[in-house]
Ligand code: PEP
């Protein structure tokens with residue numbers, strides 16, 4: 001038997017959203033110019049509802065680009081002002097969360113490396129509670145549906161009702177051509193456990209390469225997911241992180257044209 005969380009459906013917090021929830025933007029914000037140009041190109045495509053951009057980047061090993069930090073929040077504010085799109089970033093501790101909320105961000109997501117820590121999830125919940133922010137929870141890196149579910153329950157018990165799950169694949173536990181293994185059975189299990197939770201797919205971090213984005217995205221809709229979070233950069237060849245999986249906004253448009261998208265019921 002599943003548990004009914006006390007959550008608001010997507011269309012209650014994003015009223016114009018009667019299509020699948022599509023979130024797009026660069027893996028990392030790099031400069032103000034890169035942020036704004038990518039955002040303006042994406043905003044021209046009326047299928048994009050939320051702009052994403054990482055400012056604190058959880059790199060697996062030290063020494064690679066770790067994000068621009070809080071200055072990126074100002075660029076996100078500017079995106080919101082100029083395009084009207086709601087904006088979101090990843091938060092991994094209470095300080096990130098406070099700074100992101102103070103900057104007026106609409107969407108916060110908890111990354112795969114943080115979902116596995118109940119302490120981190122609780123400290124984020126304690127800062128977000130009482131606000132209207134939307135919190136999206138990526139699956140943990142390991143295929144443990146209880147941890148994923150537990151993080152969502154923890155946020156909900158703090159009174160956070162604008163909740164979404166994101167399937168971004170798991171550290172490969174069997175041979176795969178993907179960067180992260182998309183265990184659709186775990187999604188089916190999550191849907192059984194939390195039947196009223198909207199869940200979207202992050203094909204970028206599953207695929208790891210542009211050439212697999214279409215098949216993963218189509219599968220997500222075929223499985224009944226409510227949308228996508230997909231990485232898009234004005235010039236992926238120059239991206240400071242995840243350059244092989246990002247699409248230009250124009251190529252994202254072409255991918256969306258090809259997808260057969262089921263109308264979401266949530
Ligand atoms: C991201 O969305 O940029 C990211 C780092 O994702 P994940 O937590 O899925 O690795």
Ligand code: MN
Nearest residue numbers: 027231241242
């Ligand atoms: Mn990325």
